[in-house]
Amino acid sequence: MRLRALIDRISMDFENSDIFFGHGTFNAFDEAVWLVSSTLNIPFSSINSDLERVITDADIKKIDQLKSIRINQKIPLAYILKEAWLKGYNFYVDERVIIPRSIIADLIDEDFYPWIESITRTESVLDLCCGSGCLGILMSLNYKNIQVDVADISDSAIAVAKINIKKYNLEQKVTAIHTDLFSNIKNKKYDLILTNPPYVNAKSMQDLPAEYQKEPKLALASGEDGLDLTRKIITESKSYLNDGGKIFIEIGHNRDRVDEVFKDLNIWWVDTGSSSDYIFMINKEDLPN
Ligand SMILES: C[S@@+](CC[C@H](N)C(=O)[O-])C[C@H]1O[C@@H](n2cnc3c(N)ncnc32)[C@H](O)[C@@H]1O
Known part of the structure; x- marks a missing residue:
């Protein structure tokens, strides 16, 4: 044949x-x-x-x-x-991590235009809730002078992220940190935080197709309205950003709920070439203290 x-x-x-x-x-x-x-x-x-x-x-x-x-x-x-593709790059994956498909990869591909004036001046990035490490690794591959931390609560996800860091010989530029959000990130501040946290609400978790149920629940579920992790990230992130820093948060189909819950915050919805309303950005000075 x-x-x-x-x-x-x-x-x-x-x-x-x-x-x-x-x-x-x-x-x-x-x-x-x-x-x-x-x-x-x-x-x-x-x-x-x-x-x-x-x-x-x-x-x-x-x-x-x-x-x-x-x-x-x-x-x-x-x-x-045991592989996934994101923006032309091949990542090792297995059942320990969610399969890479983050829309934030579009933003990286588009040099964060028009949200960051010059991404090449950015020196430090945190990929919070990193899973396979794909987003932090894409940052490092795209911007050679950036120092990247990738962080996750799952030690098995961190093990996979380390496989991918090694695969691309980025051990000097990308560090994997095992941490519950910021709890194990000590005395550090970043120019940029990228995060694709779990954001599936309780009802949608019940209706997931079989394929999604093969992914770690920890990577998907985020409480009743899907915002449990996002609330904590917004509450805690200010002190981990340098002045002038920004945080980009992916949220799936949850814009209405985000607008409702964070109505007092100055948030910016970020479109990419392939999506609208899946990512929002907050400047450091607009984050709660
Ligand atoms: C939607 S996945 C995103 C993975 C990766 N960034 C990507 O785009 O493919 C969310 C990740 O958040 C991690 N996570 C869940 N709760 C966390 C917490 N409290 N602190 C840090 N990471 C957490 C999960 O283990 C999972 O790897």
């Missing part, structure tokens, strides 16, 4: 199943391309020129086995392949 036919067949099988997309791809075809190209070690960029390649029976069998796990067990493909 040729690569083109194999991708088409796997894509049809995904299409005819009841799996849920959203952990790296949004449709059956892209999911099939990812499974096949990753298993055969074909870079995405050269898949089009490889479409007539003949695939061995052994490789087809392996791909079919992985496809069956994806469909029958509803395990996100990222966990099966």
Whole structure:
């Protein structure tokens, strides 16, 4: 069987199943391309020129086995392949961390325009609630002079973040800190704090598709209205920012509740190329003391 036919067949099988997309791809075809190209070690960029390649029976069998796990067990493909992609970078992932998909990655890609006048003058960043470390690592890869801390309450997430820091040889520039929010961040201030905290409310937690239930609950659930962690972050963050510093907080579909709860705060909703109302920014001087 040729690569083109194999991708088409796997894509049809995904299409005819009841799996849920959203952990790296949004449709059956892209999911099939990812499974096949990753298993055969074909870079995405050269898949089009490889479409007539003949695939061995052994490789087809392996791909079919992985496809069956994806469909029958509803395990996100990222966990099966132990990889996730964000802005063209490959991250190691397993069930210890949420699968990277943060919209904050768009902001990094867009150099925080127009929110930060010159991101290249930013010297220190905290990626709070870091999971795999993807956002802090993207910051370090994009801005060579930035010192980055990535922090998480889950020691198994910190272990995964360390794998990714090592993968990109960033041990001198990115430090992983095991901490409950700011509790273990001592005598430090940052120019910028980025955070994609858990933000799923109690009702949505009950309705999550099977794939999301495979992710750590600690990475998703945040109390009745989804803002438990966000409230604490806003209350505590001021003393961890340098003067002129800013915090960007991702909040999913929860803008209305954020506007209601934080109505007395001067918050700015931040659009990216692919989203509106998922991230807000607060300047240090507008944070509560
Ligand atoms: C939505 S995930 C985001 C992970 C990563 N930043 C990303 O975008 O893929 C939220 C993360 O917050 C962590 N977390 C939950 N409660 C925390 C707390 N009190 N202090 C620090 N991290 C926490 C979870 O372990 C999880 O890794």
